[in-house]
Amino acid sequence: MxxxxxxxxxxxxxxxxxxxxxxxxxxxxxxxxxxxxxxxxxxxxxxxxxxxxxxxxxxxxxxxxxxxxGIGEVARLDVWGNLFEPFLDTEFTDSQKAATDARLHAVGLSQASIDSIRTRLTPLMHAYNFDSMLWDWTDLGLYDLLCAMNGKLVPASLPATLGDLGEVYRWAMEIADYGRAKAS
Incomplete structure (x- = not known):
């Protein structure tokens, strides 16, 4: 690009x-x-x-x-980075997991939404980070989701299991925008 x-x-x-x-x-x-x-x-x-x-x-x-x-630079919560912590090649303590969920709750995501999003994307993100042997242990986010949806590092048939990818793209952008509540 x-x-x-x-x-x-x-x-x-x-x-x-x-x-x-x-x-x-x-x-x-x-x-x-x-x-x-x-x-x-x-x-x-x-x-x-x-x-x-x-x-x-x-x-x-x-x-x-x-x-x-006059366009401002903002620091906002990386919603997708927080949502994708379970897909990192890293172990998290229960208190770290709770802190991550608390950050997501603070921007308006319910626990049911968090769980639903992670469940929906588990096959794709597991294939992207683990099956591909990328083994990222520090940060996965929206860019990684889009790469996986684009077929990078995942079996070609896997992204289609999410449904219409244009709709998934718009959904992903809406979720990313929850972090706007944390703009400074």
């Missing part, structure tokens, strides 16, 4: 997720950017609630673009 920063827009070229508003090539006006996060992998959050990912190499240009347009 490649981006180019124009005077008042960002051009996405070869965006890898086919359900995205900018796939495969798209233009995002500055006015449509709600906020950004550049802590790990840079991401843009649109006014429509969609998260778009950029490469780490794009961070300096994104920061400058946001400065020019």
């Amino acid at each position: 490649t981006v180019t920063f124009g005077p008042d827009h960002i051009v996405f070229t070869a965006y890898e997720f086919p359900w995205a508003s900018v796939h495969p090539h798209g233009l995002l006006p500055a006015a449509h950017v709600r906020d950004v996060s550049t802590v790990l992998q840079p991401e843009i959050r649109t006014m429509a609630g969609e998260t778009l990912f950029l490469s780490v190499d794009d961070r300096p240009a994104l920061v400058e673009f946001c400065r020019r347009h």
Whole structure:
């Protein structure tokens, strides 16, 4: 995925997720950017609630673009990172698990929702991290979910078991936006 920063827009070229508003090539006006996060992998959050990912190499240009347009950088709860802790190659204590669930409750997810989301995605994320031998032990998040849905590191037939992937994409974006409650 490649981006180019124009005077008042960002051009996405070869965006890898086919359900995205900018796939495969798209233009995002500055006015449509709600906020950004550049802590790990840079991401843009649109006014429509969609998260778009950029490469780490794009961070300096994104920061400058946001400065020019008064777009804020926010720290929000990584909802998907918290939801996917059980799929990391790491052991968590009961108190760590409870703390994770408490963070998710604090942004409005019920325990039933948390359990349902994890159950629905267990086959996909287990295949993505364990069966593929990726063995990530530090962080899985929305980007990893989208990669798995795109067939990366998983059997080709597995993503289709989730249903219409365009609907799953929109559902994933809605869940990611729960973290907005923690924006600072």
